[in-house]
Structure formats: C-alpha cells, structure tokens
Amino acid sequence: MKHLLTGTAVAALLAVGLSACTNASTDPGATGGVDVPDASDQVDVATDQAAADLLPADIAKTGTIKVAMDASYPPFEMFAPDNKTIVGFDADFATAVAQKLGLKVELVNAGFDTILTGLAAGRYDLAESSFSITPERQQVVDFVTYLQGGAGIAVRPGNPEDLSMDPMVLCGHKIAAQKGTTQAIEQLPAIRQQCIDAGKEPVEPELFPSQNDAILALNSGRVDGMMADSTAISYQGALAGGKFELAPGDIYESRPTGIALPKDSPLRAAVAAAVTSLYDDGTVATLTKKWNIPDTNLAPNPGS
Template sequence: MRHSHHRASRSYLLAGSVLLAVSLTACTNASGAATGPANTGAPADAGAAAGSVEVNEAARDLLPDAIVASGTLKVASDPTYAPFEYYDTDNKTMIGFDVDFADAVGAALGLKVEHVPATFDTILAGLASGKYDMAMSAFSVTEEREKIVDFVEYLYTGTGIAVAPGNPLGISMDPLSMCGKKIAGQKGSIQSMEYLPGFSKECNAAGKEEIKIQNFPGQTDANLALASGRVDGVIADSVPLAYQGKESNGQFELAEGEDYDAVPFGIALAKDTGMKEAVAAAAKGVIAGGHYQELGDKWDFPESVLITADTIDQK
C-alpha cells in the first residue's frame, strides 16, 4: 500500500531499526499511471488550497516549540503513486489525496506545508535523521513500522492486482491463480517483500510452479511492464491501481474481487517529539469538519476506505 521516521538525536540508536523499517516501507509504495505521472490527470479543482480549514488552536498548542518557531511542516512523499501523490502535468507540482490532506493538517496547525519529494524506500531513514517533520506516502500501518515511528491513521484499504484488459489469464488475489505467472511489485513494498513471496510458497505447497516475482523501483515502472506485456500482473494498493488503470486509457485494469488484507494507512511521525499528538488532534478536526469527505469525493475514493474522527480516538 504504497502506498511509509525519527529525529536526529535518535538517529544513531535507531540506525539498525531504520534499515529494517526502510525495507518494510510500503504497503505498497506508490506510483503514477502507466504512461507516467505527467499524463495522470487530476480532478478539475486539483491544487485548491485547504482554505476552508481553520487553525485548530488546541492542536497547535501541542506542537513542539521548534516546529512552531520554524512555521513550516516538511512533509515527505514519493510522488509516483497516483492518486495519493504524484506530479501534475508540469512535472514539479505535487498533487494528490495525501498532498491535499497534508495541506489541511498543516492549515489546522497554522503551518506552511513544504512538500518534499523522496524515493519511497528512503523516506523512513529521512524522517529518522530529522530531514522531514512528517511523512505521508500511502504508508500502511504495520507492527514492524510502529516499532520505529508513530502513525496517525487516515484511511483503510487493501491490496489488489492489476491485469491486462479483460483479464485473459484469469488472475486474481487468489495466490494459486498467480502460480507460474510473472507478477510485479514495487521494491520495498509489503506486496513485494511479504505478500508475493508468501503466495509463491503457497504455489509450491500446492505442487504448482512458483510465482515469477519481479520487483521494480517505482509503481510506474511496474505498471509500464504490465502495459507492455513484460509481466502478467501487478499487485499494489487497490485504490491507486484502479485509478492508474483508468488514467492509462485502459492499458490495464484492477481484477475483480475483494481487497486482500485491508489495513490502515497512516501519517508517519518521529517518536517522542510530540508530533503525533498534535497531528492526531489536527487530523481529527479535519475529518470531523467535513473537509476530509470533500477530499474523498474529489479524488473519487470509495466510501469504504474513509474513516471517522472516532477512529483516531481509538488509537
């Protein structure tokens, strides 16, 4: 699920753990449409400022003094994962659901948001070193990552598989349908590191040919491999896969069926900095105030993936 940090004073102690976390980074990580992010069209009102979000003084009061003094919230994302984060047609302006939601959280905190592009599997390390204040890149919340960073949940979605139009090979999220097939994932994602190897073992156990796993550095690369017939399927978060398939003019499509292993997505924050408390309070207000629902509508997200403010209270 694209689809994943800590401050400088803790970087040495966390170095080993961060290296592990970096390898566990994505649910998927994310990437743009098959033809590249420049061709991935945004909704008509993309880029609209979070002007309807007022400063949440209670949340702002929870911010670390250094963040208040800087006046800026540096947010890291891998802009290759439409519709969560990707480049607009100018190839430099980052847009997407995560970008909009981060802007809303920043507005609630009274901070200017600086969006920093980063390669997905380097974001955790950057957060750990204090390079970023927050990371928002369709990170799935896992126990392994929670040992390294704090999360504030904001979505709940699962994994799907993209296939050729019409799904001529009959591939689905049933592992046995993937046996002997070339299935791609994004390097560093849960799909490539955990799901596909596990599925391949199920093939072996059933006496079938193992999955020919192919990992790509970005989701766009994996999508291009599928569109050109070099792989038979791509697994990643279902929401972006469906979106990217539509934006690719039908070069691939999401296979029918339920999402596999739906999990929460979370905003990643360094531990022991006070950032989680402040961001959680800000996010809760944005969700309860209706702006969150507006973003879900704007990016055509199914209602099933959206959460309520009460979800944050339960964490």
C-alpha cells in the same frame, strides 16, 4: 526540530524503508480518462484551536511544518503539470492538517526509500507518503493513522487470464511487483507458499526496480498481472488510458496507513487531534471525493 535516532534504529529504517507501499510512477503528462484536479483547487480548513494548543512551542513559533512525500504515486502524491507543485490526496491532507493547527505546510519531494531515514535525521517534521503501518516501522518511528489500504491485482484490459485477488487464483501465474514493497517482500512469497501447500503450481513473482517497469512488463505481456495498492492501480490505470485495470475481488491484507513522525515526537498529539478533527468536520469526505479515493480506504480509528 530534530528527533534523531540511534545508529541501530537508522539501520533498521533502511531495512524496512521500502516495505510498506508501492512507489509508483506514471507519465505526468498522461491523464487518460481521469479528471486530475487543478493545483489551485484547494479545500479551505478552519483552525481547530484545541488541536493547535497541543503544538510544541518551537513548531508554534516557527509556524510551518515540513512534510516529506514521494510525488510519484497518484492519486496520493504526484506532480502537477508544472512539474514542481505536489498535488494529490496526501498533499491536500497534509495541507489540511497544517491548517487545522494554524500552520503553513512545506511539501518536500523525496525518494520513497529515503523518507524515513530523512525523518530520523531531522530533515522533516512529518512524512506522509501512503506508508502502511507495520510492526517493523513502529519500532523506529511513530504513526498517526489516517487511512487504510490493501493490495490488488492489475491486469490487462478484459482480464484475459481471469485473475482475481483470491491467492489460489494466482497460482501458476507470473505476477509483477516493485522490488522492496510489501507485495514483493511479504505478500507474493506468502501466496507462493500457499500455492505449494495446496499442491498447486506456485505463483511466480517477477520483481522490478520501479513501478513503471512492472507496468511495462504487464502491458507487454511478460507477466500475467501486477500486485500493488488497489486504489493506486485503479487510478493509475485510468491515467494510462485504460491500458490496465483492477481485477475483481476484495483488497488483500488491508492495513492502516499512517503519517510518520520521529519516535516520541512531541508533535504527535497535535497531529492526531488534527486528523480526528478532519474526519469529524467532513474534510476527509471532501478530499476522498476529490481524488476518487473509495470509502474502503477510510480509517476505522483515525488519529490513533
């Protein structure tokens, strides 16, 4: 099923493609102190016929939805030890949405910065890769809210610089982030300006092409902290055997997280109903427990 966008819209997607979440990689063989669920440990979900009745005829006939995600962002999406099977909260959630609709799911690994353009080109039916919902994205794709999330600060063990997510505490410190992320494009520049306005030494953003590079800079002491999604920091730090940890403080700028669909997709109503049903029947609570997702990530208005 294809829902193509105009050339202008595709160009806009390229401009915002990286700006919503961190695209984090970790060593797939490293599990640290985290008990990574087995790929076969699936949650069975019953079909919600009322939601399934909202499916477009072509999808109902095909019986499968193709969902894109970047399998390098634990605990949301990553490769199992076989290096082929995509696992994680988003992988399970996408599978559960399909089951609610009486469908099968095909999970497709794709580079984070290519997913939304691929969605626009009709290569996928949905995209679920921890996309923050931003006004820029909403101009070119539609979303169904299923989680929320915000940024945190990763620090070396013991937090030697005594950092927290209070922007004023970060003034004068070197803070790493991955290029193209919300943290790099919006949040760190905003914090830098807050420091300047308060008469303090500005925060010094250090931007890296990948999350692995940012983590290496933190672990080697080249930067004092690293800004990324708070839940991902906690999980990835545990995967890395405690080489870094989440600094104290509230998450920064919590935003809704959404499943992306092509603009005006006839599939949206069915997906929204499925998401609501997954919250109502307790499946979401089961999945968040399975993947150590905190309650702060639960969406206040799922399916919206």
